[in-house]
Amino acid sequence: MSDKIATRVAYGEALVELGKTNEKIVVLDADLASATMTGTFKKAFPDRHFECGIAEANMVTMANGMSTMGLIPFCSTFAVFAGRCYEQIRNSVCYPHNNVKFGFTHAGLTVGEDGGSHQAIEDIALMRVLPGMTVIAPCDANEAKKAVAAAAEIDGPVYLRLARLPSTVFEDMPFTVGKGHVMREGKDAVVFTFGIMVEVCLEAANLLAAQGMDLMVVNMHTLKPLDEELVKECAAKVKNVFTVEEHSVIGGLGDAVASVLAGNGACTFTKIGVEDRFGQSGKPMDVLREYGLCADQIAEKMLASRG
């Protein structure tokens, strides 16, 4: 493990790398290049970076038009604006399954001080329901870079959920779109999680180990298509299944896993996430604690709800 890096930073760096070998890559921003970290791409390839002004809907539909001319556009803005340009994503991009990528940063509660108006807790639900959309939420900088490269290889829309908060960078891991990754083996329970919560769940697993609960931690970086086989396989090995997400418990990973396991097993199932409420201002870790998403709180919930 090394210094903490935000996945948004890795996003900007990965785009520069990609831009060096693939001249079809273009990046669009809505006056947030310095926050989505695509400013690095803008600096490296000024003629391939397109400012769209504070107009997210037009950024998405213009990117769609550019994709029909053979380009591979990456639209960059905050995840909270996924809802603002949602119908453009649905009708212009996803309906004809066009080749547009969305690198949406500042997802989840860990946006922190900007508050509930800027903390997207619904973006995965929105994106997951669109036919043909690939949804990826990398857990660290390395995975974010691989996800960007993989997104460019996919012929169709891809949503990348990226974080503002710097987080631990793990040892290099295999990454395949649609394939979950077991980060820690365990025989009593399994938690499926993604993004920043992977690190938090590994910490919870250490706390639980001291309490006699052996927790398997699975990094489900691809929310769609979900690795259904891995979900079934892991669930079959344990008595308790958990999902943890920095997202609403409605429509996110919890619901996706529940759909796979419904009527399928003899295990308990508990969704841990944002309980149908908006976020609020505060230091990122303080906000996580307020919403019960710190490692000790997650461990406590798991102990309380195990069967």
Add this chain to the structure above:
Amino acid sequence: MTIQQLEATCKQVRRDIINMTADAGSGHPGGSLSVTEILVALYFQKMNINPEKPKDPDRDRFVLSKGHATPALYGVLGRRGFFPVEEMKHFRQLHSILQGHPDMKKCPGVDASTGSLGQGASIATGMALGAKHTGNPCHVYAVLGDGECQEGLIWEASMAAAHYCLDNLTFILDNNGLQIDGSNCQVMSLGDIAGKFAAFGFHVINVADGNDLTQVLDALNQPAEAGKPTCIVCHTVKGKGVSFMENQVGWHGKAPNNEQREQALKELEA
């Protein structure tokens, strides 16, 4: 083609519009009849296209931003040879390439999936920007409805079109003055719509009668102003060519019954 031949094609397309909507029992005849001359002028005269090669990378692009006017678009594409005219019988039916609104993955010749108002203008802007970036010599045309200009996205796209100096982009406004709930003025006044596009940085051309082929072609043939997108404001008649549909709000999204079809076809005889 001579003007007479183009006018005959317009009549044929209008008959197609009536037959398609009557066969389907639904669809949008009013705004299809108003836009007929514009589409015929583009597809039979102005645009660099080849029905044999609908995906030719250098072809001119067309976006029907007022995507509900598919009867006119399909009539034109069918008569131009992009698909067999028999397909028109399946308009709006299950498994048809002729969906209720344009589907670029199903219908040859359709360059953008549209139907959600406002988005087509923005897609066309992106196409023109992409063309400039890649050095593609094509010109991009988009037909906008007037009610559609109530969508904020039209103005976001217009700002971008001027910002990026897209002189390879032409918006054509089908200004028939009517929309679903009434006239533009009753629903949401557009004010000086030509002046608005000019203020956004467009080279604006007014066409007094957008159902007059000569006037439409004259406007389309004017050279673009370097560094500026063009907006051609065509004053048209909703329901044009069918007496009982002309200037009637009620014929926006209603199909003619068989009796009305016969009467309309009689009025549109060659």
